Each structure stands twice: as structure tokens, then as C-alpha cells.
Amino acid sequence: MTTYDAIIIGFGKAGKTLAGDLAKRDWSVAMIEKVPSMYGGICINAACIPTKTLDHDALNQISYADAIERKDYVVEKLRTNNYNNLADNDHVTIYDSEARFKSDKEVEIEVNGKKEALTAEHIFINTGSTSNIPPMEGDLNSSKVYTSTTLIDRKELPEQLAIIGGGYIGLEYASIYQNFGAKVTVITPDDGLLPDEDRQIAEEIRKEMKQKEIRFHFNAKAEKITDENNDKVTLTLSNDETVSANAVLLATGRKPNVENLGLENTIVKLAEDGSVQVNDHLETTVNHIWALGDVKGGMQFTYVSLDDYRIVMDALFGNKKRSLKTRQNVPYSIFIDPPLSRVGLTAKEAEEKGYEIEEGKFPVASHPPAHVIDDLRGVFKVVIDKKTDKILGASLFGPESPELINLVKMAMDLEAPYTFLRDKMYNHPVMSESFNTLFTI
Numbered sequence: 001m002t003t004y005d006a007i008i009i010g011f012g013k014a015g016k017t018l019a020g021d022l023a024k025r026d027w028s029v030a031m032i033e034k035v036p037s038m039y040g041g042i043c044i045n046a047a048c049i050p051t052k053t054l055d056h057d058a059l060n061q062i063s064y065a066d067a068i069e070r071k072d073y074v075v076e077k078l079r080t081n082n083y084n085n086l087a088d089n090d091h092v093t094i095y096d097s098e099a100r101f102k103s104d105k106e107v108e109i110e111v112n113g114k115k116e117a118l119t120a121e122h123i124f125i126n127t128g129s130t131s132n133i134p135p136m137e138g139d140l141n142s143s144k145v146y147t148s149t150t151l152i153d154r155k156e157l158p159e160q161l162a163i164i165g166g167g168y169i170g171l172e173y174a175s176i177y178q179n180f181g182a183k184v185t186v187i188t189p190d191d192g193l194l195p196d197e198d199r200q201i202a203e204e205i206r207k208e209m210k211q212k213e214i215r216f217h218f219n220a221k222a223e224k225i226t227d228e229n230n231d232k233v234t235l236t237l238s239n240d241e242t243v244s245a246n247a248v249l250l251a252t253g254r255k256p257n258v259e260n261l262g263l264e265n266t267i268v269k270l271a272e273d274g275s276v277q278v279n280d281h282l283e284t285t286v287n288h289i290w291a292l293g294d295v296k297g298g299m300q301f302t303y304v305s306l307d308d309y310r311i312v313m314d315a316l317f318g319n320k321k322r323s324l325k326t327r328q329n330v331p332y333s334i335f336i337d338p339p340l341s342r343v344g345l346t347a348k349e350a351e352e353k354g355y356e357i358e359e360g361k362f363p364v365a366s367h368p369p370a371h372v373i374d375d376l377r378g379v380f381k382v383v384i385d386k387k388t389d390k391i392l393g394a395s396l397f398g399p400e401s402p403e404l405i406n407l408v409k410m411a412m413d414l415e416a417p418y419t420f421l422r423d424k425m426y427n428h429p430v431m432s433e434s435f436n437t438l439f440t441i
């Protein structure tokens with residue numbers, strides 16, 4: 001049995017950052033990654049970075065084939081950098097293997113066909129999440145059926161793409177593939193787009209996507225897939241309609257990666273949704289085993305995984321003041337065209353929580369810098385607590401919103417009144433200047 005100070009299972013955002021920091025403190029670290037093409041985690045290899053690279057190129061009218069080539073180049077470069085960052089560190093040993101708990105103290109791996117046992121004072125689970133495959137009849141295993149990971153490895157643009165699921169992945173891929181020239185149909189069980197978002201903004205998004213000729217089937221689930229044994233598949237929907245396409249993307253959520261991890265050999269408990277149960281400091285039900293990132297449930301974002309690493313570092317070496325409870329406002333963006341970015345509450349959510357609110361609204365088209373960048377689409381909205389003047393939330397649908405939302409997040413974290421953003425001087429001509437007007441309530 002080989003002993004380390006720390007075993008990290010999964011080379012994701014939290015895991016790799018933690019490995020580097022522990023190594024700086026002279027800890028011996030075993031980093032175990034089951035898929036070498038995932039060194040650095042899914043974000044850089046098959047999620048955030050490749051999809052946003054494709055989004056960028058689709059918007060710039062680069063052909064699909066060239067964009068895929070550039071995406072592969074970017075991914076390869078980042079993966080190599082990520083690998084070398086740890087491989088070049090004398091304190092870190094990288095194992096190419098699936099890891100499996102044999103007990104609370106022992107993790108089994110396979111090296112050159114031989115099983116090896118590792119143990120450590122501290123074990124960190126950072127195994128991420130995997131595509132949720134919905135129960136469907138028929139040819140689910142057809143080569144024309146893809147997940148978000150496999151579709152972006154397809155070299156040819158599908159002429160017609162059917163997307164099952166209207167969440168983040170469904171809408172981002174719809175936007176990207178339609179911009180490349182595919183004919184996209186989205187099937188969603190909801191009666192409109194993005195049920196948790198501001199209704200006016202969700203409707204603007206639907207109109208914008210419809211104008212691009214993205215087709216929607218609302219209130220419908222795909223129930224059966226039939227591979228027509230030519231270049232087509234047919235989806236049969238719960239409302240008996242059918243959709244024909246050359247490729248199908250399953251975009252129906254992601255589930256925590258706990259399969260084959262051997263957790264049944266430990267007393268680590270799972271939560272109801274299948275994620276690893278953790279306390280506010282990310283300790284599992286075994287106090288030397290921790291879980292970080294997607295596998296521990298909750299919001300699935302790279303920056304959440306990174307923030308999980310900060311909580312763990314603080315618990316190990318700091319004053320344990322950081323925790324899931326002290327995590328402040330978490331912004332997010334859906335990289336459709338134009339993007340939607342959000343932090344905090346919508347007006348409806350704020351009212352349901354009992355706040356008396358005021359709203360600021362600002363059509364992007366009324367902002368001169370939007371004319372400079374030649375993109376007048378979208379609307380920005382903010383929600384203010386009438387009693388305290390604090391910002392309760394912002395929904396920004398429009399160009400550059402993924403950067404702008406971080407300014408609102410910071411003001412909210414500082415608990416600043418809305419006038420803080422209203423009365424600041426911004427340079428010109430830029431999109432953040434819109435806050436002078438957006439926050440004039």
C-alpha cells in the first residue's frame with residue numbers, strides 16, 4: 001500500500017487547483033484521473049472552453065469544420081498545460097486509472113494491468129458529473145444520438161439537429177449549431193423557455209431564437225428514437241408529433257459521477273439526488289473524505305468547483321470561516337446569442353419571498369454603445385428592495401452581459417445600495433455605462 005498525504009480522485013477544476021496548492025505546502029499528492037483526454041477536467045476538454053470557442057467562431061461566420069479544428073487545437077493546448085502543471089511537480093504523482101474505494105481509508109487503482117492500493121490522511125472526491133440519459137424507447141444507442149461531449153467531436157455539421165431538453169446545454173447548442181447553419185429543433189417538457197427566468201426576458205429569448213428559425217416543441221418529451229437506417233432518425237414525442245433529424249442531442253441534465261467509485265465500501269452517504277452528501281465545509285459523512293465540484297450536488301459551474309477548493313483550503317489551513325453558507329451571490333450566464341446573465345432574484349421570486357420591490361428596465365437598443373458594437377438586441381432588468389435600496393437581482397439579456405453581471409454581483413456582495421452602480425463614472429462608449437440609466441429607478 002502506498003501512502004500519500006492526499007489522494008485526489010478526478011482532475012477537475014477543484015481537484016487540480018487543490019493538488020497544486022497542497023504540493024506547494026510539501027504535501028505528497030496522488031492525482032487519479034480515469035480518462036487521460038480529461039486531464040484538467042471536463043470544462044477545458046468537453047464543456048465550457050470548447051463550447052464557447054465554437055460559439056465564438058459560429059458568431060464570426062467561421063465554417064464548422066474550421067471551428068472544430070480550432071476548438072481541438074485550443075483544447076489540446078490547455079490539456080497539455082494542465083497536465084504539465086501537475087506532472088512537473090515533484091510532490092504530485094498522476095495515476096491514469098479509475099479510482100475505487102475499498103474502504104474509508106483505501107483507494108484501489110490499476111497500473112499497467114495490476115491493482116494497487118493507495119491510502120492518505122485526506123481523500124478528495126472531485127469526479128464531476130455525467131450526461132443524464134432519459135428513459136426512451138428505441139434506438140438510443142444509434143450513432144446519430146449524441147451527448148454534449150460527443151456532438152462537439154462530430155466533424156460534419158448535421159443538416160438537421162434535434163435537441164432533447166431546453167436547459168443550458170439545449171439552448172447553448174441550439175444557438176451555436178443554428179449559427180453554423182444547421183436547422184435546429186428543441187423539444188422541451190416546459191410550456192415556455194427557461195421557466196426559472198424573468199418571464200419577459202424568457203419571451204424575448206424565445207422571439208430571438210424563433211427569428212433565427214430555431215423551432216420549438218413545448219410541453220413535449222421525446223419518448224422514442226427510431227434510426228431510419230439511412231442518414232435520418234425520427235423522434236416520436238409524447239404529444240404524438242414526430243421530429244426528423246440527422247443528429248439528436250440529449251441535453252437532459254447531468255448527474256453526479258459516483259458510479260463504480262466503490263462508495264458502498266465506505267460510510268460516505270449519498271444525498272437523495274445521488275450526489276455525495278457534504279456538510280457546509282464539504283466534508284462527507286467520513287471526516288477525512290471530502291467532495292468538491294459537480295459530484296457534491298448543487299449548482300454545476302466551474303467557478304463553483306473552484307470556490308469549493310477555497311472552502312476546503314480554508315478548512316485545512318485557515319480559520320474555517322468560508323463555507324457553503326458564506327458563499328455569496330453566484331452569477332451565471334447562458335451563452336446563447338445574445339447571452340443571458342443572471343444573479344440573485346427575479347421580480348417574481350423577490351415578491352414570493354415577501355419583498356416590496358422596484359424594477360429597473362433598460363432596452364439595450366436605447367444605449368449608444370450598443371450602436372457602436374452593432375448589436376441592439378435584448379433587455380436589462382434589475383430588482384431593488386424598496387425598503388433597504390439593496391439590489392436583489394439582475395437579469396441581463398444582451399451583448400457583453402457575461403462580463404457586466406460580475407459588476408452587479410460585486411455590488412450585491414458588498415451589500416451596496418443600487419445608487420452605488422447608478423452614480424459611478426464608467427468609461428465610454430461601453431456597455432457598463434448602461435448602469436447609469438438601468439439603476440435609475
Ligand SMILES: Cc1cc2nc3c(=O)[nH]c(=O)nc-3n(C[C@H](O)[C@H](O)[C@H](O)COP(=O)(O)OP(=O)(O)OC[C@H]3O[C@@H](n4cnc5c(N)ncnc54)[C@H](O)[C@@H]3O)c2cc1C
Pocket residue numbers: 009010011012013014015032033034035038039040041042043046047048049051052097098099100126127128129148149169257260261292293294295299300301302303305
Ligand atoms: C457542455 C457543457 C458546457 C458547460 N459550460 C459551462 C460554462 O460555460 N461555464 C461554467 O462555469 N460551467 C459550464 N459547465 C459546467 C462545468 O463544466 C462543470 O460544472 C465543471 O467543469 C465541473 O467541474 P468538477 O471540478 O466538478 O469536475 P470535472 O471537471 O467534471 O472533473 C471530474 C474528473 O473526474 C474524472 N473521474 C470521474 N470518475 C472518476 C474515477 N472513479 N476515478 C478517477 N477519475 C474519475 C473524470 O474523468 C473528470 O476528468 C458546462 C458543462 C457542460 C456539460
Ligand SMILES: NC(=O)c1ccc[n+]([C@@H]2O[C@H](COP(=O)([O-])OP(=O)(O)OC[C@H]3O[C@@H](n4cnc5c(N)ncnc54)[C@H](O)[C@@H]3O)[C@@H](O)[C@H]2O)c1
Pocket residue numbers: 134135164165166167168169170172187188189190220221222251252253254299300301332333334335
Ligand atoms: N453556461 C454555463 O454555465 C453552462 C452551460 C452548459 C451547461 N452548464 C451546466 O450543465 C448543467 C446541465 O445542463 P443541461 O442543459 O443538461 O441541464 P438543465 O437541467 O439545465 O436542463 C435539462 C432540461 O432537460 C429537460 N428534460 C428532462 N427530461 C426530458 C425529456 N425526457 N425530454 C425533453 N426534455 C427533458 C428539462 O426540463 C430541462 O429543461 C447545467 O445545470 C449547468 O449547470 C452550464
